[in-house]
Structure formats: structure tokens, C-alpha cells
Amino acid sequence: MSQQYKKSGYISIVGKTNVGKSTLLNEILGQKISITSRKPQTTRHRLLGIKTVKESQMIFIDTPGFHKDHKRALNKYMNKVASSAMKGVDVLVYVIESLAWTEEDKELMDQIPDGNKTSILVINKIDKINQKEDLLPFIETISKLNKFADIIPLSALKKQNLTALVDSILLKLPEGDHAYPTDQVADVSERFIASEIIREKCITRVGDELPYRISVSIDKFKEEDKITHIDATLFVEKKSQKGMLIGSSGTKLKSIGTAARLELEEFLATKVMLNLWVKVKQGWTDDEAMLTTMGYDLGKSS
Ligand code: GDP
Numbered sequence: 001m002s003q004q005y006k007k008s009g010y011i012s013i014v015g016k017t018n019v020g021k022s023t024l025l026n027e028i029l030g031q032k033i034s035i036t037s038r039k040p041q042t043t044r045h046r047l048l049g050i051k052t053v054k055e056s057q058m059i060f061i062d063t064p065g066f067h068k069d070h071k072r073a074l075n076k077y078m079n080k081v082a083s084s085a086m087k088g089v090d091v092l093v094y095v096i097e098s099l100a101w102t103e104e105d106k107e108l109m110d111q112i113p114d115g116n117k118t119s120i121l122v123i124n125k126i127d128k129i130n131q132k133e134d135l136l137p138f139i140e141t142i143s144k145l146n147k148f149a150d151i152i153p154l155s156a157l158k159k160q161n162l163t164a165l166v167d168s169i170l171l172k173l174p175e176g177d178h179a180y181p182t183d184q185v186a187d188v189s190e191r192f193i194a195s196e197i198i199r200e201k202c203i204t205r206v207g208d209e210l211p212y213r214i215s216v217s218i219d220k221f222k223e224e225d226k227i228t229h230i231d232a233t234l235f236v237e238k239k240s241q242k243g244m245l246i247g248s249s250g251t252k253l254k255s256i257g258t259a260a261r262l263e264l265e266e267f268l269a270t271k272v273m274l275n276l277w278v279k280v281k282q283g284w285t286d287d288e289a290m291l292t293t294m295g296y297d298l299g300k301s302s
Pocket residue numbers: 015016017018019020021022023024035036037038040041043065124125126127128154155156157158
């Protein structure tokens with residue numbers, strides 16, 4: 001039977017850092033809006049992703065993670081999760097990593113109210129398990145806790161069993177008018193997503209010291225004749241960090257630029273001409289470096 005009434009609701013995705021929340025969100029939306037990385041704490045912003053399926057609109061909230069070595073940060077995060085992410089949302093998706101269940105996961109789960117009909121447990125990364133039966137006793141133990149309406153093992157990365165999660169969410173959405181137009185996927189602009197894509201490439205290609213000290217500003221974002229022209233400045237705090245970003249003879253920056261451009265082209269579905277500048281935040285005027293990667297020069301030609 002087809003649905004007669006419109007449904008709309010907020011879904012919050014919570015869980016420890018690195019369990020795959022951003023990957024899951026991106027896969028559900030079919031588009032990358034939240035940056036992912038092997039390094040923890042890359043999600044700085046709380047993002048909304050929107051997916052409308054027939055009469056139902058799902059509005060996703062991707063909550064920032066916490067650093068697992070920080071007890072205080074953990075407590076703070078849990079309080080925040082308990083006070084905001086879990087309250088005032090219609091569906092809660094709690095993500096854990098299969099076979100990597102820890103004390104922290106348990107503490108976090110304690111915040112979830114018992115007997116909740118709108119909480120879903122996602123056991124992610126099942127592609128990492130050789131013997132799928134190994135999961136069954138675990139699922140049984142968790143289901144006895146009476147915390148979750150559904151327990152869904154899946155692989156966000158390998159796109160396994162994602163529809164089970166979407167179906168489960170859809171069933172739990174309340175009736176209500178849609179808050180966003182049907183074709184909208186995020187409440188953040190393409191410009192912001194572009195800056196996150198570029199920032200991600202910097203993080204994944206440069207050493208550990210850099211990630212938390214870099215910010216990206218988009219200075220130009222303009223589509224002309226099926227080419228999106230993007231100028232971005234990477235701001236770092238120290239000259240040494242600038243050196244790390246640029247690499248010897250600019251090789252590092254070039255690989256950042258190329259990787260970012262390729263992903264931007266996929267995201268925007270246009271060719272992209274990307275100009276990257278690196279600047280040290282203080283007194284940078286005589287201290288810049290520039291790189292241009294021209295999307296339309298590559299790929300199709302030759
Ligand atoms: P978040 O911190 O919870 O948002 O986690 P991310 O989405 O950034 O993912 C952390 C890491 O786990 C990334 O390297 C992902 O590629 C990886 N990952 C996410 N989902 C899966 C999965 O289903 N299987 C495997 N093997 N890796 C995954």
C-alpha cells in the first residue's frame with residue numbers, strides 16, 4: 001500500500017569516533033557531504049543531510065565525535081549527546097564497529113533510554129568479519145538490553161544492508177510536512193562542501209601535526225561554461241606547516257590539489273579548475289604559495 005501522508009523527521013547518528021558515521025551518512029545520501037578520514041575527529045561541523053524518499057523526508061544530523069583518549073572529552077560528549085542529539089530527534093541511529101566493542105561504547109549506550117521504539121543500533125564494518133556467526137551471540141546480548149527497536153549489521157563502506165537501515169528509519173518517522181525541497185541533500189552550501197573536500201585531502205596527505213591547524217577558505221566559486229572555478233586558501237599557523245603542505249617542489253600540494261579536484265568534479269558534476277593558495281595566518285603577505293590544477297586539461301584530452 002502506498003503512503004498517504006507525508007512524513008518528515010530528524011535522525012541523529014551518534015557513536016564513537018571512527019566507527020563510520022560519516023561514511024554511513026554519505027552512503028545513505030548517495031553523496032559526500034561529511035568528511036571522512038582514518039584520523040579521528042575530522043568532523044568539526046554538525047551537518048544536516050537530507051534524503052527524500054517518496055513521501056518521506058529524512059533529515060540527518062552527523063554529530064562530532066570525541067577523542068578516545070580523553071575521559072573528560074568523552075564525558076562532555078556523552079552529556080552533549082544525551083542532552084541534544086538524543087533528545088529532540090525522531091530517530092536515533094547508534095553506530096558501533098563490529099568486533100571492536102569497547103567500554104566507551106557501553107558507557108555511551110547507557111545514555112540511550114530503555115525501551116525506546118525509535119532507537120536503532122547499527123553494527124558497522126561487518127565486511128571485516130570472516131565468520132558472520134560470530135556476530136550472533138553479540139546481537140543476542142544487546143537485544144536483551146531492550147534499548148533498540150532494531151539491530152542492523154551492515155557495511156557502510158561496502159554498501160551492504162544499507163536499505164535495511166533506511167527502511168527501518170522510514171518506519172519510525174512521524175507524519176509531518178517536509179522541511180526542505182525534495183531535491184535538496186544538505187543544508188550546507190556547495191561552497192562549504194568544497195572546502196571540506198579540500199580540507200580532507202590536506203588531512204589525509206599530510207602528517208599528524210597539521211590537521212587541527214588548517215582551515216580552508218573558498219575565495220571564488222563560480223560556474224562558467226560547465227567549468228567550476230574554485231579558488232581556495234589553505235590557512236596554516238606556522239611556516240613549517242606551510243612547508244609540509246607544499247612539499248618539495250610543490251609535490252604535496254599538487255597531489256592535494258589533484259585529489260581534491262577529482263572529487264570536486266564528481267561532486268559538482270562539472271569540470272573543475274582549482275587554484276590553491278597556502279598562507280600562514282599571521283603576517284602572510286610576503287609568504288604565499290600557489291598552485292593551479294586545471295581540470296579541463298586532464299582526463300578527456302589525449
Ligand atoms: P566517523 O568518525 O564515525 O565519522 O567515521 P568515518 O566515517 O570517518 O570512518 C572512519 C574509517 O572507517 C574510515 O577509514 C572509513 O573508510 C572506515 N569505514 C567506515 N565504514 C566502514 C565499513 O563498513 N567497513 C570498513 N572496513 N571500513 C569502514
